[in-house]
Amino acid sequence: MWVEKAKRVLTALAGAASMLGGTTASAEYGLNLHRGVTPISHEAYDLHMLIFWVCVAIGVVVFGAMFISIIRHRKSRGHQPAQFHESTTVEIIWTTIPFLILVGMAIPATKALVAMEDTRNSDLSIKVTGYQWKWGYDYIDSGVSFISSLATPRDQIENTAEKGEHYLLEVDKPLVVPVNKKVRLLITSNDVIHAWWVPQLGMKKDAIPGFVNEMWFRIDTEGTYRGQCAELCGKDHGFMPIVVVAKNEQDYNQWLAAQKAASDADAAAAGRDWSKAELMARGEKVYKANCAACHQAGGTGVPGAFPALKGSAVATGPKADHLKLVMNGRPGTAMAAFGGQLNDIEIAAVVTYERNAWGNDTGDMVQPSEVKAAR
Numbered sequence: 001m002w003v004e005k006a007k008r009v010l011t012a013l014a015g016a017a018s019m020l021g022g023t024t025a026s027a028e029y030g031l032n033l034h035r036g037v038t039p040i041s042h043e044a045y046d047l048h049m050l051i052f053w054v055c056v057a058i059g060v061v062v063f064g065a066m067f068i069s070i071i072r073h074r075k076s077r078g079h080q081p082a083q084f085h086e087s088t089t090v091e092i093i094w095t096t097i098p099f100l101i102l103v104g105m106a107i108p109a110t111k112a113l114v115a116m117e118d119t120r121n122s123d124l125s126i127k128v129t130g131y132q133w134k135w136g137y138d139y140i141d142s143g144v145s146f147i148s149s150l151a152t153p154r155d156q157i158e159n160t161a162e163k164g165e166h167y168l169l170e171v172d173k174p175l176v177v178p179v180n181k182k183v184r185l186l187i188t189s190n191d192v193i194h195a196w197w198v199p200q201l202g203m204k205k206d207a208i209p210g211f212v213n214e215m216w217f218r219i220d221t222e223g224t225y226r227g228q229c230a231e232l233c234g235k236d237h238g239f240m241p242i243v244v245v246a247k248n249e250q251d252y253n254q255w256l257a258a259q260k261a262a263s264d265a266d267a268a269a270a271g272r273d274w275s276k277a278e279l280m281a282r283g284e285k286v287y288k289a290n291c292a293a294c295h296q297a298g299g300t301g302v303p304g305a306f307p308a309l310k311g312s313a314v315a316t317g318p319k320a321d322h323l324k325l326v327m328n329g330r331p332g333t334a335m336a337a338f339g340g341q342l343n344d345i346e347i348a349a350v351v352t353y354e355r356n357a358w359g360n361d362t363g364d365m366v367q368p369s370e371v372k373a374a375r
Helices: 002-021 039-072 088-116 249-269 276-290 319-328 344-356 368-374
Strands: 124-131 134-139 144-148 175-178 183-189 194-198 203-207 213-217 223-229 241-247
Touching: 039 088, 124 175, 124 194, 124 203, 144 249, 175 249, 183 194, 183 203, 194 241, 203 213, 241 249, 276 344, 319 344, 319 368, 344 368
Parallel strands: 124 183, 175 241
Antiparallel strands: 124 134, 134 144, 183 213, 194 203, 194 223, 223 241
């Protein structure tokens, strides 16, 4: 048995030696930080490694001196304990050295903290709003706005299908930014406290109702970077991912132009009457992205927590009351106000869908013009 224990100890020591013997780019190890893809994340990683090696050096010196003293001055070798009570010189030394070490550590740490909070001279400003349980993005300089919701299919969440590669870390509309540009985020919340966190960007900020926090990043490399809400914000806290896609400037400008064109098309389409088939098709997509988490895909709700829409008094009652509830929410409950999250077409479509899906069959339709008038 002792042989097996010895093997386990030696294996653990070999793993530790391998980790300590690696280069500072050892972020691949599960126990270390990610180096990230932004200057701030690089600075945080380098600072972390600097302090780590300072601590290693202190540990080697302190424990080395202790073990050498224990071995060389043990009683079995005939050593007698020294008799002294105080030494002003020693006290000055063991006070001065730690003080100098702390000052030396504080200088780069302070520099990094100041850099993290410096949002001046940004190339792009984006307002980020946390909702239960999705993120809203407003590109302040270009007028593009959208809601980013979880895109993982419900059958994966309910364990009726195999989990995808990015399970619970995929969205329908990612935040798209250009590389090598300073992006300033203005972060707030519409309901409860959330936190916007993408590990590879090296920053995290709380989204607090009634307050605006700031953070910034500059991504060095094109790619897709994933994160999550990092505050316990309610029942679907774990279903609130963040996806950031960094593109080169040309691709970013093309994406931005496409977003503006889609927004203009929606604005134009809101002025016409939609057919029931069009409203039902659009409404199903809006429902799956915004409503299915609570009311379930089949409109059955969750007994004791979230009411069913199938055959409910809301979905089969007066159309105006249904529309008002979707737009304004219900205070004191998890029913959010979607008037500020969805456009006229999306609200008209989802109300139409709820009133005609799952056997409700009211035959009612809500046109975007009716939503505009209700606003």
